[in-house]
Amino acid sequence: MAKLAGIPIHIEQPEAEPQQFGNALPILNEIRHALARFAERAEPTRIDLAAIPFGPGDEERLMALLGRGEVEATIDALGPTRVWETRFPGVWVLDYANVEGERIALQIEIDEIPQMLRTQRADITDSLAALDAALASATAADPAAESRH
Amino acid sequence: MATSKTLGESLRQHGVSRRGFLKFCAATASMMALPPSMAPAIAQALEKARRPSVIWLSFQECTGCTESLTRSFSPTVENLIFDVISLDYHHTLQAAAGDAAEHAREQAMNTNAGEYLVVVDGSLPGPNANPGYSTIAGISNYDMLMDTIDGAAAVVAVGTCAAFGGLPKADPNPTGAVSVQDLVKDKPVINVSGCPPVPMVITGVLAQFLTFGTLPELDEYGRPRAFFGQSIHDRCYRRPFYDKGKFAESFDDEGAKAGWCLYRLGCKGPMTYNACATMKWNGGASWPVEAGYPCLGCSEPDFWDAGGFYKALSVPTGSPGDVLLTAGAVGAAVGVGAGLMSRNQGKQAAKHHDKVTADQLEEKL
Amino acid sequence: MTQGAHSFSVERGLNAWREEIDAPVAAFFSSCVHCGLCAQACPFFVETGDPKYTPIHKLEPMRLLWEQEFTLWGKLKKTVKDRVDAQLGRAPKPLITDEMLEEWEPLLYDSCSMCGRCSMVCPVGNDIHYMIRKAREGMVASGHSPEGLVAASVRAVNTGSPMGLQWKTLDVQIKHVETATGLEVPIDKQGAEYLVLLSSMEIINFPEYLEAITKIFDHAGVSWTLSKTCFEATNAGIQIGSKDIAATLVQRVVDAAEQLQVKNVISPECGHAYTAIRWEGPNAIKRAYPFKVYHIIEVLDQLRADGRIKTEGKEMDRLSMHDPCNLARKSGVVQQQRSLMDLVASNFVDLKEHGEFQWCCGAGGGVSSNERAEPLKLAAFKRKKAQIEEVEPERMVTMCATCRTQLEEGLEEFNMDIPVVGLTEIIADHLVEKEVENKKAEES
Amino acid sequence: MTPMDFLLLTKGPLFSLAIAIFALGILIRLFEIFALGRAHNYAAARGNEVIPGLKTMYRRFNPDPGTFKRSTFDVVVGTLWHVGFVIALLMFIPHIELIKSTLGVSWPGLPNPVVDAVTAITLLGLVAVLIHRLTHPVKRFLSTPQDYLIWAVTFLPVLTGYLAYHRLINPYPLALGLHIFTVEIFLIVLPFTKLTHIFTAFVARYYNGAIFGRKGIQS
Incomplete structure (x- = not known):
């Protein structure tokens, strides 16, 4: 029996180029069709990348192909969600992570602005109420206000 | 029991914003293998969903399934789901022990009669086997299962042992192990197979139940199609190599290093239906094939006895080479014997040859 | 051993x-x-369209015997069948009956010229014609061979010629040739x-053949002879399919x-005579010959190659050629x-399919000696006719008396004015005259 | 019996049984033929026997122009499905693995989409030849129940293989089991029917070539 130390171990250098398993291009095609649909009918699309059998390197290749555009945002809710527009305007990447920074979902969204970034109606209503409350309490606390009446 | 609060309320109590909730729904949709466009429907349903009571029974098992579930990085969406279910009995996880634990189970059954979910991991000795092989609090697994499912809405068999018998049932099956579906005939049984199952698949099934209050569509083996609808082979990122005929021939050859197909190393991907290839393991880090290891087919019935982990799927289990040689040798011997008999027949015929003469022919005219 | 008139039986046939x-x-x-592809190669099927003329089907009775008696599987099946019959108390059905052989007789004789194209x-x-030849052995032994062939066989054995031709008839021919050519026809010349x-058909229908070879052999200085005891080359035993009869005739x-x-022995312009002496003869008498056997065409070509035949002038009209099956496909003379x-x-101009893939004239394999087969013989000729029409020759050349007769009769039947000539005669017609040749030699 | 039980049965004992019957049967058939022998030929040979015999073994794959013209369908479709069958049998990687495990020899396979296309063509070809057999006067006349039986046992492995590959039968172990099972039927039936032509045709061609070759003709 070989001693443990006798078993040769050599560490291979990580390859410079990520290996390609050919799954990035089909997604890019799907994005292209979604973008065409949006241009014609203003129909948004969301693509869940969890359902795609990516091999190692496929995701990096796709992201490299999509590149980065002008907009970038972070939403802080249940952990960070990073949102950025790719170099193809209208094509967004949404990278959802939990509070520990581990990814829980990765999506591509084709829209003018991703759903996640929009403020929801209910929140606006709540926000109006909150603002009113803030105003009321501010007014109550301001002695100068009464003197104006 | 906390079934009165809806999931929406529960989440908001946890300080989850609407954007957070939307994110949660997007992740849930992804987990349930639903299209992202389903997220609003999920949001709507989840707002109103109530916390179901869950009773988790562990029989002849290795706790690997529970490990799979609880060892996933926390806090994840899976855990959020767990926060909103009421896990009323799980003898590995719960603090109570002995009579108190059993009491909790009985109480949950009574309070939520007809509505609770039973999750089972592990196979159990069948009704004809010696019940002593596995008991909890002096109760045989069989009795406990039959008693508990009585008022259940549905049963979820988690792991290949519960779903198909798994390791305990493997040849020669000393404990007479059977699967849950072998015993439970009058309740819906959902099999979430795998050894262990992908954690997100377990929670995905629970999420579906509490989101829509319905059971998922099942395949021939009672598994949710959403996760078990496609074979590992069909979703494998190494599939193009299979199609091109590029194979790793051993675990350390150039093909293995280049990430070629593992069919020849015994990969059972073509006959295995599971979500590993897309959902992956350890928070999406990797999965067996990506790690260079052939799929064992652990989510399939009788995978332990399916002819060897490192034998290619198409390879017969016996030793056909020997059979071929033996039968061939016997065939050759018998053939020569039979042929010589026939040849002798010809010789005998020649001996009895009756010469045709012109005189004989002439008399015919 | 059975002897006598009524000795032919199914059992004797099966034994054969x-x-x-x-x-x-x-x-x-x-x-x-x-697969039925052999049918497409058979003029009898192609021109009648009747599937029963499919070559392999003609062998079905022999195949049944082979399967039952020459395969272990067949023997097993027979044992089981016999057991079942015994259990049910019924008599086992015979595998091959007299009626069956009677039904197959026309298939094996009338509709097969043993041309070997299939x-x-x-x-x-599958070498189907190899099996047809063997199948006919059993047909003779079971008493199921056509009357015409039986009669020809009897005449051949008893008179030395299938047509009952006597030496004196030939002698008249010889005298005639000697007068016409001024050359001697050598008879019984030792060494x-x-x-x-010769073949009887030639002697009667195409006497010009004897004259032609007399001239050619004289021209080339070949030492040759006829035999008074045996002038007949044809072998009715081969046609009817009896190696016993064949052996008697070959022995002569x-x-x-x-x-x-x-x-050397030269077979005349007759296809079956050549295969009979060349290939079947030694096996019929079970020993190799102390001499070689050639078809006249082989001899003439050898003389040509050796420069012993000098010709002058050429036929100017459009000529085509019919390869006799026995000579080309079945003997390799192409x-x-x-x-x-x-x-x-x-x-x-050659016919489109010629040489080893030529089509039979329809008269071989004993079909021409079998009066019953007359309509089929004419039907099969239509394939040859179609081939001839494709290349539109003015005359046809062949080197088999049976083929030549069939071509002449067939072309006449269809009112086609295409004469048929023997190749040997054409060669004889173009020989350089001896005197001229001598003169030339002197000049040079 | 579960689908996996069925698969294991077909991959294990049934497969061993099938190849035992196949090997026993086909060797009996072949030796039965050879043991009959040939009578000594006394006629002086014009040509060689061995070389033309071997040539004919190959040449009958490639029919003469006249036969091609007269039987185009038989030649084209017949060749097509035979070649397709052999390619699917010998060039599909899982099959090569099976052969390697049984006989210890292996060779590179063809890409699956190629084998898939070839299999589809083979299936169509087989259906076409069945229709041809049912409609062509000579074929219909010659055909016995055995001809239809061997068509079926040839068609089924190809069909089930195609269905299994495309997962048109579920669950997969059942699909694969059915495929292997139909192959076993094929192997068992082979030695006792005219499927023996897979082997004996080469013997027959050799004899044909030798008989003609001796007379100086390449048949």
Whole structure:
């Protein structure tokens, strides 16, 4: 029996180029069709990348192909969600992570602005109420206000 | 029991914003293998969903399934789901022990009669086997299962042992192990197979139940199609190599290093239906094939006895080479014997040859 | 051993088949997949369209015997069948009955000229005509052979000629040839290089053949002879399919050749005579010959190659050629006749399928001696007719008296004005005259 | 019996049984033929026997122009499905693995989409030849129940293989089991029917070539 130390171990250098398993291009095609649909009918699309059998390197290749555009945002809710527009305007990447920074979902969204970034109606209503409350309490606390009446 | 609060309320109590909730729904949709466009429907349903009571029974098992579930990085969406279910009995996880634990189970059954979910991991000795092989609090697994499912809405068999018998049932099956579906005939049984199952698949099934209050569509083996609808082979990122005929021939050859197909190393991907290839393991880090290891087919019935982990799927289990040689040798011997008999027949015929003469022919005219 | 008039029986026929079944037959029967391609190679099927004329079907009774008696599987099946019959108390049905053989008689004789074309196209490689020849052994022994062939066989054995021709008839011919040519026809010349055989049909229908070879052999300085004891080359035993009769007839040739101590025997312009003496004869008498056997065309081509035949002038009309099956496909003589044609024809055109893939005239294999087969013989000729029409020759050349007769009769039947000539005669017509030749030699 | 039980049965004992019957049967058939032998030929040979015999073994794959013209369908479709069958049998990687495990020899396979296309063509070809057999006067006349039986046992492995590959039968172990099972039927039936032509055709062709070759003709 070989001693443990006798078993040769050599560490291979990580390859410079990520290996390609050919799954990035089909997604890019799907994005292209979604973008065409949006241009014609203003129909948004969301693509869940969890359902795609990516091999190692496929995701990096796709992201490299999509590149980065002008907009970038972070939403802080249940952990960070990073949102950025790719170099193809209208094509967004949404990278959802939990509070520990581990990814829980990765999506591509084709829209003018991703759903996640929009403020929801209910929140606006709540926000109006909150603002009113803030105003009321501010007014109550301001002695100068009464003197104006 | 906390079934009165809806999931929406529960989440908001946890300080989850609407954007957070939307994110949660997007992740849930992804987990349930639903299209992202389903997220609003999920949001709507989840707002109103109530916390179901869950009773988790562990029989002849290795706790690997529970490990799979609880060892996933926390806090994840899976855990959020767990926060909103009421896990009323799980003898590995719960603090109570002995009579108190059993009491909790009985109480949950009574309070939520007809509505609770039973999750089972592990196979159990069948009704004809010696019940002593596995008991909890002096109760045989069989009795406990039959008693508990009585008022259940549905049963979820988690792991290949519960779903198909798994390791305990493997040849020669000393404990007479059977699967849950072998015993439970009058309740819906959902099999979430795998050894262990992908954690997100377990929670995905629970999420579906509490989101829509319905059971998922099942395949021939009672598994949710959403996760078990496609074979590992069909979703494998190494599939193009299979199609091109590029194979790793051993675990350390150039093909293995280049990430070629593992069919020849015994990969059972073509006959295995599971979500590993897309959902992956350890928070999406990797999965067996990506790690260079052939799929064992652990989510399939009788995978332990399916002819060897490192034998290619198409390879017969016996030793056909020997059979071929033996039968061939016997065939050759018998053939020569039979042929010589026939040849002798010809010789005998020649001996009895009756010469045709012109005189004989002439008399015919 | 049975003797006498009524000795022919199914059992005797089956016994003959048992003698005939060998490894090739077993391989052939094991391989047939009923694809029917052999039918497309058979003029009798092609021109009648009747599937029963499919060549392999003609062998079905022999195949049944092979399967039951020459395969372990067949023997097992028979044992089981017999057991079942015994259990049910019924008599086992015979595998092959007299009625069956009677039904197959016309298939094996009237609709098969043993041309061997099917053997060339069978995709699994079955040599069907090899088996037909063997099957006929059993047909003779079971008493199911056509009257015409039986009569020809009897005449051949009893008179020395299938047509009952006597030496004196030939003698008249010889005198005639000698007068016409001024040359001697050698008879019973000891130690001659070649013993020349003739066929009765030639002597009666095409006397010009004897004259032609007399001239050619004189021209080329060949030492040859006829034999008074045996002039007949044809072998009715081969046609009817009886190696016993065949052996008797071949033995006469061998005796004559050995008596005259010739080195070679020449078969005339007759296809079946050639295959009979060349290929079947030694096996019928079970010994190799002390002499060689040639078809006249082979001899002429050898003389040509040796420069011993000098010709002048060429036929100017459009000539085509019919290869006799027995000579080309069944004996490998294909190039020789073409080399000879080049010598004497300026406008020669081959039929589209020729040589080993030629089509039979329809008269071979005993069909021409079988009056019952007359309509089928004419039907099969239509294939040849179609081939001839494709190339539109002014005359046809052949080198087999049976083929030549069939072509002449067939073309006349269809009112086609295309004369048929023998190749040997054409060569004889173009020989350089001796005196001229001598003069030329003196001049140079 | 579960689908996996069925698969294991077909991959294990049934497969061993099938190849035992196949090997026993086909060797009996072949030796039965060879043992019959050939009578000594006394006629002086014009040509060689061995070389033309071997040539004919190959040449009958490639029919003469006249036969091609007269039987175009048989030649084209017949060749097509035979070649397709052999390619699917010998060039599909899982099959090569099976052969390697049984006989210890292996060779590179073809890409699956190629084998898939070839299999589809083979299936169509087989259906076409069945229709041809049912409609062509000579073929219909010659055909016996055995001809239809061997068509079926040839068609089924190809069909089930195609269905299994495309997962048109579920669950997969059942699909694969059915495929292997139909192959076993094929192997068992082979030695006792004219499927023996797979082997004996080459013997027959050799004899044909040798008989003609001796007379100086390449058949």
